[in-house]
Amino acid sequence: xxxxxxxxxxxxxxxxxxxxxxxxxxxxxxxxxxxxxxxxxxxxxxxxxxxxxxxxxxxxxxxxxxxxxxxxxxxxxxxxxxxxxxxxxxxxxxxxxxxxxxxxxxxxxxxxxxxxxxxxxxxxxxxxxxxxxxxxxxxxxxxxxxxxxxxxxxxxxxxxxxxxxxxxxxxxxxxxxxxxxxxxxxxxxxxxxxxxxxxxxxxxxxxxxxxxxxxxxxxxxxxxxxxxxxxxxxxxxxxxxxxxxxxxxxxxxxxxxxxxxxxxxxxxxxxxxxxxxxxxxxxxxxxxxxxxxxxxx
Amino acid sequence: xxxxxxxxxxxxxxxxxxxxxxxxxxxxxxxxxxxxxxxxxxxxxxxxxxxxxxxxxxxxxxxxxxxxxxxxxxxxxxxxxxxxxxxxxxxxxxxxxxxxxxxxxxxxxxxxxxxxxxxxxxxxxxxxxxxxxxxxxxxxxxxxxxxxxxxxxxxxxxxxxxxxxxxxxxxxxxxxxxxxxxxxxxxxxxxxxxxxxxxxxxxxxxxxxxxxxxxxxxxxxxxxxxxxxxxxxxxxxxxxxxxxxxxxxxxxxxxxxxxxxxxxxxxxxxxxxxxxxxxxxxxxxx
Numbered sequence: 001x002x003x004x005x006x007x008x009x010x011x012x013x014x015x016x017x018x019x020x021x022x023x024x025x026x027x028x029x030x031x032x033x034x035x036x037x038x039x040x041x042x043x044x045x046x047x048x049x050x051x052x053x054x055x056x057x058x059x060x061x062x063x064x065x066x067x068x069x070x071x072x073x074x075x076x077x078x079x080x081x082x083x084x085x086x087x088x089x090x091x092x093x094x095x096x097x098x099x100x101x102x103x104x105x106x107x108x109x110x111x112x113x114x115x116x117x118x119x120x121x122x123x124x125x126x127x128x129x130x131x132x133x134x135x136x137x138x139x140x141x142x143x144x145x146x147x148x149x150x151x152x153x154x155x156x157x158x159x160x161x162x163x164x165x166x167x168x169x170x171x172x173x174x175x176x177x178x179x180x181x182x183x184x185x186x187x188x189x190x191x192x193x194x195x196x197x198x199x200x201x202x203x204x205x206x207x208x209x210x211x212x213x214x215x216x217x218x219x220x221x222x223x224x225x226x227x228x229x230x231x232x233x234x235x236x237x238x239x240x241x242x243x244x245x246x247x248x249x250x251x252x253x254x255x256x257x258x259x260x261x262x263x264x265x266x267x268x269x270x271x272x273x274x275x276x277x278x279x280x281x282x283x284x285x286x287x288x289x290x291x292x293x294x295x296x297x
Numbered sequence: 298x299x300x301x302x303x304x305x306x307x308x309x310x311x312x313x314x315x316x317x318x319x320x321x322x323x324x325x326x327x328x329x330x331x332x333x334x335x336x337x338x339x340x341x342x343x344x345x346x347x348x349x350x351x352x353x354x355x356x357x358x359x360x361x362x363x364x365x366x367x368x369x370x371x372x373x374x375x376x377x378x379x380x381x382x383x384x385x386x387x388x389x390x391x392x393x394x395x396x397x398x399x400x401x402x403x404x405x406x407x408x409x410x411x412x413x414x415x416x417x418x419x420x421x422x423x424x425x426x427x428x429x430x431x432x433x434x435x436x437x438x439x440x441x442x443x444x445x446x447x448x449x450x451x452x453x454x455x456x457x458x459x460x461x462x463x464x465x466x467x468x469x470x471x472x473x474x475x476x477x478x479x480x481x482x483x484x485x486x487x488x489x490x491x492x493x494x495x496x497x498x499x500x501x502x503x504x505x506x507x508x509x510x511x512x513x514x515x516x517x518x519x520x521x522x523x524x525x526x527x528x529x530x531x532x533x534x535x536x537x538x539x540x541x542x543x544x545x546x547x548x549x550x551x552x553x554x555x556x557x558x559x560x561x562x563x564x565x566x567x568x569x570x571x572x573x574x575x576x577x578x579x580x581x582x583x
Contacts, residue, residue, distance in 0.1 A: 023389050023393055026385055026401070033454060033457070034457070035404060036423060037423060090321045105329060107565070109333060111515075112561060113515025113516070114517050115515070116515070116538065116554045119550055120337055122542060123339040158333060174315060216410075216411070218518035222539075236412050239418065243522065255412075255415040258411070263410075265410045266404075
């Protein structure tokens, strides 16, 4: 990484000017297109001072939206963590046919629009869906209730942790595990004592990204929630309701919480990347770069 | 033959020695089916309830057609904008050292981390005629908020990290000796870029741009606030699906969704193909 500078003898005035122009354009673009929206959120939230800001956050609908957001994430993220671990184990520790196909299927939710992710669960569990009549007979609500929101969120964040763990566990191979096996350890013990300590930072990294997306998901949850105030509202949906009512301070105050979540996530992500460089560039949000050589077997 | 190869020849290939294959495979397949495959199949089955002739009727309805035209054009323009500025930003972040570089690098991920609804209302406020940016554009006769231009702005916001993050590792791996050699032979920087750097980056650039395009096609949260959602003018396809759903037109919603899914899966093929080409090039080099 030390080789960041230009070629030797390239410090002519023209080259210098070119470099300043390039860096300047990049900084300006990022400042206007990314930083300014972030700043706007806080400026608008505090436009009328701290009083109305706190009031908007202490509102009972806002509090119930916070609870809902935390509840959904608290169910979806562990579900996907367990799945991601199982999928990574299967893909990295064994040889079998159709591995590439399985990887593609795991990636599938990344290619699906959030609205469609919500739609498919309405088609199954909605009043006119496949299981709709049966569900209403048993007075169990999925759509316009917590289970539907958990399903939609879990679908959207499905690949995050698997995508993080698979390349990591592939790169580590299975020699350590096989050594433990030859010493008489059982499967569960091998995982806990040998595998888990090796991948814990990668797992944390995946959980971090998965959680940010789970708490911030809007489209999919919007379809299945029914926007029932104080009942099935998450923070992003609460933002929309307030904004549509022209309650801008309230909308941006709620949005500022989510923006802080984003900032904390990015901060922790950078911290993890600087401590564990092997995590860097492995996965970017919901992109699915298969650029990792270890993937291709 | 390198050491790894020798080793793998010496040891017999071991398969399925570790315990837990049945459990983890079973769990993976079951969870994947219940949560992803069966629900996705529901869209296809529902759409299949409509005869094929009716499909065209749904898809060619003027409002749906206009939405597809907008979604595809806006996503394409946004992806192209991202490819240009993403390349520039990736280049600057990898090749130059300057104060604040690490902060800027972390900032690139903001569109991934910031919930789309938050991005949506922030962008709308910025580009509204009285907003910080909108007020400078209004005297020029440019209106961004509540027009198709607003859709492009939102999609350009969402897609930037895809291009930057796909290019960065490739740029970092680029062999600078080639550039130096070309320079020694008298090539001007523009020529070096065009003949040496750009071809090496092209597969990654295509991959990143295709990812940005694919994400933009399905994007909902950041767009609906700034678009104004005027039917025939600034209404995107995901919103059309949403509207049909709210009117309980399940089958029609499913038809539009299936068409979109097919489009997304086709994009996935393109992306995977480009990535495979990228990998081959990478391996050929080693």
